[in-house]
Amino acid sequence: xxxxxxxxxxxxxxxxxxxxxxxxxxxxxxxxxxxxxxxxxxxxxxxxxxxxxxxxxxxxxxxxxxxxxxxxxxxxxxxxxxxxxxxxxxxxxxxxxxxxxxxxxxxxxxxxxxxxxxxxxxxxxxxxxxxxxxxxxxxxxxxxxxxxxxxxxxxxxxxxxxxxxxxxxxxxxxxxxxxxxxxxxxxxxxxxxxxxxxxxxxxxxxxxxxxxxxxxxxxxxxxxxxxxxxxxxxxxxxxxxxxxxxxxxxxxxxxxxxxxxxxxxxxxxxxxxxxxxxxxxxxxxxxxxxxxxxxxxxxxxxxxxxxxxxxxxxxxxxxxxxxxxxxxxxxxxxxxxxxxxxxxxxxxxxxxxxxxxxxxxxxxxxxxxxxxxxxxxxxxxxxxxxxxxxxxxxxxxxxxxxxxxxxxxxxxxxxxxxxxxxxxxxxxxxxxxxxxxxxxxxxxxxxxxxxxxxxxxxxxxxxxxxxxxxxxxxxxxxxxxxxxxxxxxxxxxxxxxxxxxxxxxxxxxxxxxxxxxxxxxxxxxxxxxxxxxxxxxxxxxxxxxxxxxxxxxxxxxxxxxxxxxxxxxxxxxxxxxxxxxxxxxxxxxxxxxx
Ligand SMILES: [Zn+2]
Numbered sequence: 001x002x003x004x005x006x007x008x009x010x011x012x013x014x015x016x017x018x019x020x021x022x023x024x025x026x027x028x029x030x031x032x033x034x035x036x037x038x039x040x041x042x043x044x045x046x047x048x049x050x051x052x053x054x055x056x057x058x059x060x061x062x063x064x065x066x067x068x069x070x071x072x073x074x075x076x077x078x079x080x081x082x083x084x085x086x087x088x089x090x091x092x093x094x095x096x097x098x099x100x101x102x103x104x105x106x107x108x109x110x111x112x113x114x115x116x117x118x119x120x121x122x123x124x125x126x127x128x129x130x131x132x133x134x135x136x137x138x139x140x141x142x143x144x145x146x147x148x149x150x151x152x153x154x155x156x157x158x159x160x161x162x163x164x165x166x167x168x169x170x171x172x173x174x175x176x177x178x179x180x181x182x183x184x185x186x187x188x189x190x191x192x193x194x195x196x197x198x199x200x201x202x203x204x205x206x207x208x209x210x211x212x213x214x215x216x217x218x219x220x221x222x223x224x225x226x227x228x229x230x231x232x233x234x235x236x237x238x239x240x241x242x243x244x245x246x247x248x249x250x251x252x253x254x255x256x257x258x259x260x261x262x263x264x265x266x267x268x269x270x271x272x273x274x275x276x277x278x279x280x281x282x283x284x285x286x287x288x289x290x291x292x293x294x295x296x297x298x299x300x301x302x303x304x305x306x307x308x309x310x311x312x313x314x315x316x317x318x319x320x321x322x323x324x325x326x327x328x329x330x331x332x333x334x335x336x337x338x339x340x341x342x343x344x345x346x347x348x349x350x351x352x353x354x355x356x357x358x359x360x361x362x363x364x365x366x367x368x369x370x371x372x373x374x375x376x377x378x379x380x381x382x383x384x385x386x387x388x389x390x391x392x393x394x395x396x397x398x399x400x401x402x403x404x405x406x407x408x409x410x411x412x413x414x415x416x417x418x419x420x421x422x423x424x425x426x427x428x429x430x431x432x433x434x435x436x437x438x439x440x441x442x443x444x445x446x447x448x449x450x451x452x453x454x455x456x457x458x459x460x461x462x463x464x465x466x467x468x469x470x471x472x473x474x475x476x477x478x479x480x481x482x483x484x485x486x487x488x489x490x491x492x493x494x495x496x497x498x499x500x501x502x503x504x505x506x507x508x509x510x511x512x513x514x515x516x517x518x519x520x521x522x523x524x525x526x527x528x529x530x531x532x533x534x535x536x537x538x539x540x541x542x543x544x545x546x547x548x549x550x551x552x553x554x555x556x557x558x559x560x561x562x563x564x565x566x567x568x569x570x571x572x573x574x575x576x577x578x579x580x581x582x583x584x585x586x587x588x589x590x591x592x593x594x
Contacts, residue, residue: 034345034346035343035344035345035351035354036213036343037087037213037342038089038340038341038342038343039084039085039087039339039341040088040089040090040091040302040304040337040339040341041083041089041090041091041336041337041338041339042090042092042266042327042336042337042338042339043090043091043092043093043116043336043337044092044095044306044307044328044331045093045096045127045306045307045309045330045331046092046095046096046097046112046116046332046333047095047097047098047099047100047129047331048096048097048099048100048104048105048111048112049071049072049073049100049104049332049333050072050101050103050104050112050379051072051073051101051376051380052069052072052364053071053332053333053440055441055443056441057331057332057440058070058071058072058332058334060330060334060361060362061276061278062279062361063278063279063280063359064278065276065278068363068364069363069364070333070335070361070362070363071333071334071364072333072362072364073375074368074369074370074373075362075363075366075368076119076333076336076362077368077369077371077372078367078369079336079362079363080119080336083338083360084120087213088120089122089123089210089217090119090120090121090122091121091122091123091124091264091304092116092121092125092163092266092306093124093266093267093268093305093306093328093329094125094126094128094129094130094266094307095128095129095306095307096112096113096124096127097109097112097113097129097132097141098127098131098132098133099129099132099439099466099467100112100466101459101462101463101466102383102386102387102458102459102462102466103376103379103380103383104379105462105466105468106386107153107154107155107379107383108137108147110141110153110158111153111155111376111379113141113162114155114162114375115372115375116161117162117163118162118371118375121162122163122210123163123166123210123219123221123266124165124221125165125166125167125221125223125268126138126166126167126204126221126268127223127306127307128227128230128268128307130223131227131236132231132232132235132467133235134234134235134236135203135235135236135238135239136235137235138165140158141158141160142160142161142165145157145160146158164205164208164219165204166204166205166206166207166208166219166221166266167203167204167205167221167222167223168202168204168222168247168248168250168251169222169243169246169247170203170204170223170241171199171200171201171202171239171240172201173238173240174201174238176201177201177203192257195250195254199250203238203239204221205221206221206247206250206251207219207220207221207251207254208221209255212343213343214345215345215348216259216260216262216348217262217263217264218255218261218262218263218264219264220251220252220265220266220300221266222265222268222269223244223267223268223269224244224288225241225242226241226288228241229549230436230550230551231545231550232469233549234548244292244296245291245296248265248267248300249296249297252296252299253297255299259348261347261348261349261350262348262349262350263299263300264300264301264303264304265300265302265303265304266304266306267289267292267293267303269288269292269305269306269307270305270306270307270308271284271286271287271288271289271290271308271312271328272285272308272310273285273308273310273311277311277312279312279359279361282312282313282314283312284310284312284326284328288497289305289307289308289328290314290316293305293324293326294316294317294318294319294324295319296318297318297319300318300324301324301349302324302341302355303316303327304325304328305326305327305328309330309331309332310328311328311335311359312326312359313325313327313357313358313359314326314327323352323355325339325355325357327339327357327359329359335359335361336362337358337359338357338358338359338360339355339356339357340354340355340357341355341356342354383459386458386459387458387462388457388458388459389457389458391577392461392575392576392577392578392579392580392581392582393453394444394456394581394582394583394584395444395454395581395582395584396444396583397441397442397443398410398413398441398582399441399442399584400435400439400441400464401441402435402501404592405501405587405589405591406499406501406590407501407587407590408438408503408587409585409587410438410442410584411435411438411503412504412505412506412585412587412589413575413582414438414465414568414572415431415432415433415503415505415506416506416575416585417571417572417574417575417578418431418433418471418505418541418543418572419431419507420578421565421566421570421571421574422471422472422541422563422565422566422571425563425565426471426472426473426539426541426563426565427473427539427563428473428539428540429507429527429538429539429540430504430505430507430508430527430540430541431504431541432502432503432540432541432542433502433503433542433543433546434500434502434542434543434545434546434553435500435501435502435503436551437467437469437543437545438464438465439463439464439465439466440464441464442456442461454581461569461572461573461576462569464572465569465572466569467543467545467568468568469543469544469545469567470543470564470565470566471541471542471544471564471565471566472541472542472543472547472563472564472565473540473561473562473565474539474540474556474559474563475537475539475559475560475561476537476540476555476559477534477536477537477538478532478534478535478536478538479535480559481525481555482525482534483555483558484502484540484553484555484556485510485521485522485525486518486519486555487553487555488500488501488512489512489518489521490518491517492518492519494552495552496552500551502546505541506585507527508525508526508589509524509525509526509591510522510524510525510526510590510591511524511591511592512590512591512592513593514592514593515593515594524591540556542556543568544564547559547562
C-alpha cells in the first residue's frame, strides 16, 4: 500500500516542522528576513534513454538557436554533477520509464530507475507511462522485488526506486480500499481526516517533503487526468485520475497543515510550443498545462511540467496575481531545468521574486560520466545478443513524420505488418495503428557505430514499437468503422485534444474533408479498391491499446468477436524481414479535401 507514504511524509513533515520552529525561535535577528538558497534540477520524459537518443529525438535547439546533439545517461550525469551544488534537490516530472528502448525495457526499466537514483533524484511525479505495465508493476518498481513473470534481472533482486514517486490525483476507485494512511497520522490526524473526508483513497503518496538548508520544500505530484485514455485499461482498472487542479489544491492544504509553505508542483501535463524556439523561450501555447499552472492554489510557488516533450520557461500569473514559474525540459534527457530560488527561513515560503530558471541543454561535447558510462555499457552488453540481431534492411530513412494527411511512412509500414500478422487466425481485413505509438523513426545510418548500411536491428525496431502491446482483431460494421475514423478529429463527443490520424494498412483507403463538420468528414472508404458499405462487417486489426478504446477511440469498444494475436513488436519485426530491402511507403492511403 501507499498509505505508508502519505502518513510518513506528513508525519515527518509535522515533526520536522515543529522541531524547526522551536530551534529557530530565539534568532540572532538581523532586520532583513534571512533567506536560504535552494536549487532544483528537473528532468522529464526520460523514457529510458540510457543510450544517447538518435535522429531528431537526439537533437535539440539550444539557447543560441543552433541545433545540437543532446541526451544520453552519461551526459545527463556529467551535466547534473556540473549543475549541482550543496543546495540542490533533483526532481522529475514523470515518464522517466515506459515507451523506452530495449536496453531499459527488456528489464522492465529497472536500469533507468537505478540510473535516476545514481544521479541523485529525490522525487518524481508519476507520468502516464509509469502506468504502462499497470499499477501493480509500478508498485514493484517503487518498492522492489523481482518481476512476477520474468523473474529477477541479471543484476539480481530489484531493490526499488531510490526516490519518491508522487501522484496526488491518482485515487482508488473503491472508496473502501484498505489503507491505514490516514488512521495512523499523529497530531494532525483529525485535521487531515477532515481534509480528506470527501476526497478519496490515495493510490500513491500525494506529496513528498525534502529539507534543504533548514527549510522544508513540499513537492506535489500530478499526472495528466487523461491517463485512462492513453494507458492500457486493464492495468489501471482500480484507479481513477481526477482533476489535477483540485488534487493539487488539496495536497497544498495538506502541506500547509504540516507547516510546509515552499511548494512545488511536479506535473506530468504540459503544452505545445512553436517549433525551433530557444529552450528558454516561453512559446508554450496555453493548453492543459497552462490551465494547471495558472489555476492551482497561490500557495504553490513553482510549476515544473512534462508530457508534451517541449522545452519552455514561462512566467504565469497565479490566482492571486503573482508571478509563478511554469517550465518544461523537453524529453529523452536532452534538457535539465535549473531553478534557483530563495526560501525565507522565517515564513518558510519561497520568495517569488528570487526564482530564476534556466533550461540547460544536455550537450555531448562534455566528457561522459565514467561511472554511468560503465553502468550503461553493462546493460548494453547484457541486452546485446537480442538488440544487435539484424531483422531487416531499409533503403532510406523511414520516419514517423506525418505527411499533410496525417499518415507517416513508418506508421503505414507498421500497419502493413499488423495486417500481415493478424490475417491468419484473426482473419483481419485491414489494420489501423495509433500514430502516438510510433515512437521513433528508422534511420538508414542506424544507431550502432559503423552500421550505416540500412541494417535495422531488433533494438532499433523495438525503439519504434516499445510497448509490448498485443495485436487484436475485432469485427466492426462499415458504419462503426466510419465512426472510429471520425473520432480521429477534434470537435466530436469525447473529442481528441488534437487530430490523431490512424495509420492505415495499404489496402484501406479513404478521404476526409478538413472543412466538413465532425461526423461527416470521412467518405469514400475502400478495402482492396471496393467501396465499404455501412452494413458490411469488417475484421479490423489494431493493438490492444486502441481496441480498449485508447486515445479516445471509443468506437473500437463496439467491436465484437475479439481475437488476440502476436505482440506488436513481433508483427513489426516480421514485416521488416518481409522485403529486403524495404523502401519507405508512399503516404497516399488517405486523401484530404478542403
Ligand atoms: Zn506523458
